[in-house]
Amino acid sequence: xxxxxxxxxxxxxxxxxxxxxxxxxxxxxxxxxxxxxxxxxxxxxxxxxxxxxxxxxxxxxxxxxxxxxxxxxxxxxxxxxxxxxxxxxxxxxxxxxxxxxxxxxxxxxxxxxxxxxxxxxxxxxxxxxxxxxxxxxxxxxxxxxxxxxxxxxxxxxxxxxxxxxxxxxxxxxxxxxxxxxxxxxxxxxxxxxxxxxxxxxxxxxxxxxxxxxxxxxxxxxxxxxxxxxxxxxxxxxxxxxxxxxxxxxxxxxxxxxxxxxxxxxxxxxxxxxxxxxxxxxxxxxxxxxxxxxxxxxxxxxxxxxxxxxxxxxxxxxxxxxxxxxxxxxxxxxxxxxxxxx
Amino acid sequence: xxxxxxxxxxxxxxxxxxxxxxxxxxxxxxxxxxxxxxxxxxxxxxxxxxxxxxxxxxxxxxxxxxxxxxxxxxxxxxxxxxxxxxxxxxxxxxxxxxxxxxxxxxxxxxxxxxxxxxxxxxxxxxxxxxxxxxxxxxxxxxxxxxxxxxxxxxxxxxxxxxxxxxxxxxxxxxxxxxxxxxxxxxxxxxxxxxxxxxxxxxxxxxxxxxxxxxxxxxxxxxxxxxxxxxxxxxxxxxxxxxxxxxxxxxxxxxxxxxxxxxxxxxxxxxxxxxxxxxxxxxxxxxxxxxxxxxxxxxxxxxxxxxxxxxxxxxxxxxxxxxxxxxxxxxxxxxxxxxxxxxxxxxxxxxxxxxxxxxxxxxxxxxxxxxxxxxxxxxxxxxxxxxxxxxxxxxxxxxxxxxxxxxxxxxxxxxxxxxxxxxxxxxxxxxxxxxxxxxxxxxxxxxxxxxxxxxxxxxxxxxxxxxxxxxxxxxxxxxxxxxxxxxxxxxxxxxxxxxxxxxxxxxxxxxxxxxxxxxxxxxxxxxxxxxxxxxxxxxxxxxxxxxxxxxxx
Numbered sequence: 001x002x003x004x005x006x007x008x009x010x011x012x013x014x015x016x017x018x019x020x021x022x023x024x025x026x027x028x029x030x031x032x033x034x035x036x037x038x039x040x041x042x043x044x045x046x047x048x049x050x051x052x053x054x055x056x057x058x059x060x061x062x063x064x065x066x067x068x069x070x071x072x073x074x075x076x077x078x079x080x081x082x083x084x085x086x087x088x089x090x091x092x093x094x095x096x097x098x099x100x101x102x103x104x105x106x107x108x109x110x111x112x113x114x115x116x117x118x119x120x121x122x123x124x125x126x127x128x129x130x131x132x133x134x135x136x137x138x139x140x141x142x143x144x145x146x147x148x149x150x151x152x153x154x155x156x157x158x159x160x161x162x163x164x165x166x167x168x169x170x171x172x173x174x175x176x177x178x179x180x181x182x183x184x185x186x187x188x189x190x191x192x193x194x195x196x197x198x199x200x201x202x203x204x205x206x207x208x209x210x211x212x213x214x215x216x217x218x219x220x221x222x223x224x225x226x227x228x229x230x231x232x233x234x235x236x237x238x239x240x241x242x243x244x245x246x247x248x249x250x251x252x253x254x255x256x257x258x259x260x261x262x263x264x265x266x267x268x269x270x271x272x273x274x275x276x277x278x279x280x281x282x283x284x285x286x287x288x289x290x291x292x293x294x295x296x297x298x299x300x301x302x303x304x305x306x307x308x309x310x311x312x313x314x315x316x317x318x319x320x321x322x323x324x325x326x327x328x329x330x331x332x333x334x335x336x337x338x339x340x341x
Numbered sequence: 342x343x344x345x346x347x348x349x350x351x352x353x354x355x356x357x358x359x360x361x362x363x364x365x366x367x368x369x370x371x372x373x374x375x376x377x378x379x380x381x382x383x384x385x386x387x388x389x390x391x392x393x394x395x396x397x398x399x400x401x402x403x404x405x406x407x408x409x410x411x412x413x414x415x416x417x418x419x420x421x422x423x424x425x426x427x428x429x430x431x432x433x434x435x436x437x438x439x440x441x442x443x444x445x446x447x448x449x450x451x452x453x454x455x456x457x458x459x460x461x462x463x464x465x466x467x468x469x470x471x472x473x474x475x476x477x478x479x480x481x482x483x484x485x486x487x488x489x490x491x492x493x494x495x496x497x498x499x500x501x502x503x504x505x506x507x508x509x510x511x512x513x514x515x516x517x518x519x520x521x522x523x524x525x526x527x528x529x530x531x532x533x534x535x536x537x538x539x540x541x542x543x544x545x546x547x548x549x550x551x552x553x554x555x556x557x558x559x560x561x562x563x564x565x566x567x568x569x570x571x572x573x574x575x576x577x578x579x580x581x582x583x584x585x586x587x588x589x590x591x592x593x594x595x596x597x598x599x600x601x602x603x604x605x606x607x608x609x610x611x612x613x614x615x616x617x618x619x620x621x622x623x624x625x626x627x628x629x630x631x632x633x634x635x636x637x638x639x640x641x642x643x644x645x646x647x648x649x650x651x652x653x654x655x656x657x658x659x660x661x662x663x664x665x666x667x668x669x670x671x672x673x674x675x676x677x678x679x680x681x682x683x684x685x686x687x688x689x690x691x692x693x694x695x696x697x698x699x700x701x702x703x704x705x706x707x708x709x710x711x712x713x714x715x716x717x718x719x720x721x722x723x724x725x726x727x728x729x730x731x732x733x734x735x736x737x738x739x740x741x742x743x744x745x746x747x748x749x750x751x752x753x754x755x756x757x758x759x760x761x762x763x764x765x766x767x768x769x770x771x772x773x774x775x776x777x778x779x780x781x782x783x784x785x786x787x788x789x790x791x792x793x794x795x796x797x798x799x800x801x802x803x804x805x806x807x808x809x810x811x812x813x814x815x816x817x818x819x820x821x822x823x824x825x826x827x828x829x830x831x832x833x834x835x836x837x838x839x840x841x842x843x844x845x846x847x848x849x850x851x852x853x854x855x856x857x858x859x860x861x862x863x864x865x866x867x868x869x870x871x872x873x874x875x876x877x878x879x880x881x882x883x884x885x886x887x888x889x890x891x892x893x
Contacts, residue, residue: 116538301771
């Protein structure tokens, strides 16, 4: 699959790091590779669509049941059958799959069975707040990760370095849900620093962004620490050091470049984490967004909405990894060589 | 027993709320509204109201779902008003109670001519007829359902500019109450044209009613802002606030996570929160807030034993289940005093309530004896068997009801003691609903229903309605025709006395046959800041915000 994590081989280093000058790969090879990767990506999305559709339909009960068969409404079986027909839910699953697939291809995502709203409207409303949350969360995670990695490797005091080294495993183990609740209880409810209810746009983002950033920062920091360790163990670094290179110079000139690729690769994988984090964070903080939309749709078995969310997530996931894969050779010439070989 | 006053001045309301707070073991008597001097209501301010879930539709017949009902109740007026305390009906948009013919198949209302919708259009006789016709017949093409409260609707007719008449194909004694419920909230002509989608999230600002509030802004799934209607002047006579709402605006904010809703409320970030779970009541009360508990006046929270299932056919087994469950232990361990122990299938405040005495007494020895007599012998693992078959029953999880999973867990422990194995059906709402319609999957059904009319018992048990007992065979005929007959009499008796008798007969029959075990009278529980005064609910516990005012 296209989402495999590709790490550069650590062997074969040359002084000056991997970003040294090398002739560019022939265009034809790159293009064929790119096309193959895009084809794989499309296949993944299509497979996701079909699988999600079949799995959702295999569950007992459906959205018509969830919305109208609720005893609260007291509808008779005949009335329910009428509604089922009105929504096309009485047709065979293959027909429904075909109609749904055709809708997606032509840009019609259908309507939510629970609320009746256009799925595209719901998604359009939910996307911006989630992008803001995920984008800022990722930025903060990157800053945190760099900070942790720098202190864990270049920190001046051994216990400090060890403490920061143990932070990523700790961060990975804390559930997002718990981080959110604790932040809320302490920062908002006890200290009253930031209101959750009636907050302005900036205030609304602070705690959720911190919440979502922590579990993302952890694997990023781990990869960075590993990459820095590996680089620092290289003979050319020892040479540079012996010539009086400062830690800052080393970090900038040698380590950062070498650490970029593994970080970029894992960043593609972490997108999934961001989506899962958004579901929890948005529910805990009562924010609207794609995660909240997903949680609600799961609760009410709102298949068109779930279908759209799954496909959008798959597309985003695939695109991010595709971009990472296609950009990787530009960053690391060794990958270009690999293609040609 | 705690209820919300309505036919009373604000001061009295304050005093009662204070009494509620005290009975809720509130630590802070000094902060209750009565103590802080409930003077004249203050006009102005914005109320922040925390809701548990986002609304799904503003189509009035779908307003049974609490988040929907909370909005519809404040956005619409109805023909009649039901006093939430006495449950008596009084005029609202109608100028008087309707004239009803002898067999309750024809209702004539005289209506006000000075009422306007918030889009400026007048509320006319034609409009009223169009509303009730839609609610009475539904429109499948637009996926708009028939109102559960309106039965046997035939036609509506404009008699003259201020008179409307509705006719029914069978006696409809519940119709007067039906037009007072939020399911019959009147809508402007333009709104009546909408389809199911058009009543869904994202459209709230375009849902036009003639109630005290209008929707000013909506952020789908997150918040809704209601604005007071300055020219609202047609409140029902017994409603304490006769003019426009005291507050200028209400921010309804969705906070699905319990700890967030309660935390934000106790931290003073909100004024009112709906759905304070029993385990959070103490936290709310000890923060100096009032717990307001509104009764829902209908069929109590409890179990329906599906007697058509082979394991439950024998009345002795059903009696054993009732005797083997210690309701007091359940209510006292996981609920609070706002959840009174049930004394009948109907709540004490429901119309037609009849005390069933000691019908639900806990007596495990008798339970064991009954099961012995029915031929169920204890097996090796303690669970009883008969002819190689285990006494294994499945119950649904009532997801909308408070702590259903905890209740069932305790019940299962208790029943295990008498050798009955109770399994909780696992699954989400859709899976629960689908399985609940199948007696092979769910033999015991956990549920409740709130509606302040005699009909509510029929809504719960009739094969035409919720049919919680699954009293219909494969051909749709009642398995127990006597029960169905009694339920039909509730709906058919044209007089109040007749309906009372019919309701009593149903309750007695349910007890005699050991068909149901009611647990407690389910309230709607709100947490309210001390600075909030005059908080009221309608007859099934939805908030009426027009009377709320904020101190200072």
